[in-house]
Amino acid sequence: MRDRHIFWDAAPLLLLVSLAILLGLLVVQNERGWAQMQRIREENAELAKQNQAILSRLSGSVAIQSAPAVVGPQTGSQSPGVRESTAPESGEASLSPKASGTAAETRPPKVPAIPNPALNDPHIPNQAQPRELLQFTRGDEDADDGDWLVTSIMGEPNSLNALIDNDATASDLFGQVHDGLAALCFDDLSIYEPRLARAWTKEMVCLAYAKDGKAADLAQAIDRAWEDKAKRSMHVLSIGTEAAGADQVVRIVVGEADGTYRERLQKDFGDRISMQWWFYVDIASEYFEDGQREASAKNIWTFLQENLKDLPGFEGRFLEPWLRETSVVVKMLGSEKDKDAVRQRMKDLVASPKNKGKVTDTKVAEGKREEALIAHDIVEDYLAQEKPVFTFYLNQDARWHDGTSVTARDAVFTFKMIKNPKVMAGPSRNYWQDCESCELVNDDPYVLRFTWSKPYFSAFEVTAGFSPIAEHYYPSDPKQFNEGPQNQSLMGNGAYRFEKWERGKEIVFVRNENYYGRKPHFKKVVYKVVKDKAAELLMLESGDIDINERLEAPQVIAKRGDPEFLKKNALDTVSVANVYRYIGWNARNPLFKDRPVRQALTMLIDRQRICDVILKGLAKVQNGPFHPDAPVFWKGLGETAKRFDFNPVKARKLLADAGWRDSDGDSILDKDGVKFEFTLLIVAGVQTYESIANQVKNDLAQAGILVNISPYEWSVLLQKLEQLKFDACLMGWRLGIINDPYQLWHSSQTDIKESNHCNFQVPEADRLIEASRRELNPEKRNEMMVRFQQIILEEQPYTFLFVPTRLVGYSKRIRNVKFKLIGSASDRWWVPAADQKYK
Secondary structure, eight states: OOOOOHHHHHHHHHHHHHHHHHHHHHHHHHHHHHHHHHHHHHHHHHHHHHHHHHHHHHHTOOOOOSSOBOOSOHHHHTSSOEEOOSOTTOOSSTTOOOOOOOHHHHSOSSOOOOOOTTTSSOOOGGGSSOGGGGOOOOSOTTOOOOOEEEEEESSOOSOSOTTTOOBHHHHHHHHHHOOOSEEEETTEEEEEEESSEEEEEEEEEEEEEETTSOHHHHHHHHHHHSOHHHHHHTTEEEEEEEEETTEEEEEEEESSTTOHHHHHHHHHHGGGEEOEEEEEEEEOOSEETTSSSBOOHHHHHHHHHHHSSSOTTOOOEEOOOEEOSSEEEEEEESOHHHHHHHHHHHHHHHHSTTOOEEEEOTTSTTSEEEEOSEEEEEEEEESSEEEEEEEEEEOTTOBOTTSOBOOHHHHHHHHHHHHOTTSSOHHHHHHHTTEEEEEEETTEEEEEEEEESSOOTTHHHHHHTOOOOOTTTSOSSHHHHHHSGGGGSOOOOSSEEEEEEETTTEEEEEEOTTOSSOOOSOSEEEEEEOOOHHHHHHHHHHTSSSEESOOOHHHHHHHHTOHHHHHHEEEEOOSBOSEEEEEEEOTTSGGGOSHHHHHHHHHHSOHHHIIIIISTTOEEEOOSSSOTTSTTOOTTHHHHGGGGSSOHHHHHHHHHHTTOBOSSSSSSOEETTEEOEEEEEEETTOHHHHHHHHHHHHHHHTTTOEEEEEEEOHHHHHHHHHTTOOSEEEEEEEOOSOOOTHHHHOGGGOSTTSSOTTOOOOHHHHHHHHHHHHOOOHHHHHHHHHHHHHHHHHHOSEEEEEEEBOOEEEETTSBOOOOBTTBOOGGGOBOOGGGOOOO
């Protein structure tokens, strides 16, 4: 046998060594590669996270959830108050299904890119968060469709046009058939979800005037000085210029209306920017002194120009004014010294003999009486005028119930009608007074833009809740719009269609099978007109109605222990209702003109007894204009308000000090030959109201005040209030999500068909209301509202009575009934197929 060569002995060893070296190199390289890959992945993840956060901030986007919004008409549910017509336990728009699916479900399958003018990047709301984070348990995931929902109303509205009828029932019925642009999510009130709009952008356009007039140079300087990181932190989207009348101004666009850029702009470039001063001049008369020339905003501006000439030492200049319906906003550029000169001239003008006008008064021979022509109180300052801008991209599948497409032109028409002073839309109009335009973008019928003239803390909420009406259905003539036959019907775009209105009997809606969104489960919603509370409860027990949201406290107490009732029905007495009840004192009546008298009236009424005895403990005493659960509610109100608790001895002294004494021994107070006697208006057919009114009558009688109680059917009572033909009223306000006291308490809202029907007029309150609307910082705004509540408490324009517990009875055949402070999402209610009785 031949001997092996040494190579063959060494080769395996060499091969093993080589493989070990190679493997070692591979391991090292792989570890380096893996580490590098991990670093890349982590960096990419962090970049993606940062980009998402930046996109969310820059676009001002709102995450859209998959659950439906809070139900109820957008015109009412987001406004501070609509008159509550029924018993104290009435709920908030709880039978107005306004459901749709997510944005992905409501838009067409192939949505074209939505241009964002600031980002040049499409933005669809529900893409702001991953889809799996946008789910809520609705409670109707496996629900059966079918059956009817039959409910009841006690009072019919005078019309179904909620733009001109400030009535809770009218708003509820209007909301059955109308969708807003977007709506709050019932499961999370910090979130908006799409309705008629499938997407939107939010911006704030800030306009600054360069002192040297060189806006382009100033814009470039700002753009260079603010690094990208600073721009992101301040939510700055773009910096440029635009034309403003005859001027060129710096245009800074931010995506969040929180004012974070202001301090930096003042610090870096305040010395190069002219301050803007806005002087608010209210029009107090209808005509000038001659009684012929109309006191229009245009004519008042001419009058002001004539009187603002030749100001000593004035070095500023006036811009084009803002002509509003009942006021003129004089805009000026200049220094503090210039501002003081203008303000002093304004004060002198208001106090001068020139400040005379005329208002219509049929009680005088001439038909007009003399009043002040103008009033001036408020001055605002701006380093840069801030204009909120909201652009909505409409769902092209949305249709009016006659098959016509819903377009942005319908929204523009609606906006024009609300803004028209000849249209009786005062309660709606006061939320839109600072919105300067509603227009199509590039003439696109599905892209709608709202531009506001100044910051308003709730501008987006108001705009998103905008419910367009059909241009082809409503007349453009104001008189016809106010009084025409179209107001006795409804043409909508929502989940239900109006079917019929049989006066005194019922109002019926049928499901819109062509609805663009998620359809509710009930095929019909029927409102039975039932004016008697006892009969209403009997109808619930017999199954003639399915839900009664206006149970009275004694009824609830009785039915809690009724096993036969509870076999078929359930009671909901958990949540606090979003209404409060009050007695309103019409300050136009000399009896209620003096503040000490109103204070005494409140101290003469045993409000705690009303809550404990009449309402069986199912209510809490109310002392102010805001709901106790509202963010702006003053926590110290309860303790401070104790001085207005039931105290007949102190009340009688206040009345005596005001000159009210029983001078003739007939047990009735009198002053200057006038007896203290008045009529209290209440809604007829409501036992709770009758009991409260009788207690008020007895309480005041003990002090020598004679009260006559006059019950009226709701529509008649509403007319008397709107025409200001009353002494005192026992009423309620339903509160929405916007805590803006302008509608109910600003002095400009005291005319016919306005909401300040008790003629509350306090200049400091006006200033606070105006300033709070502009303030975007919630903490600062809350401070203003604390002072406002202190004024209301002191003035006692109402005797605030109570906030009730929500008292609801409903048939157990209805599933998934849930109530919150804001109401209920009745589009989620359903009846199992086996329990359905209406086919």
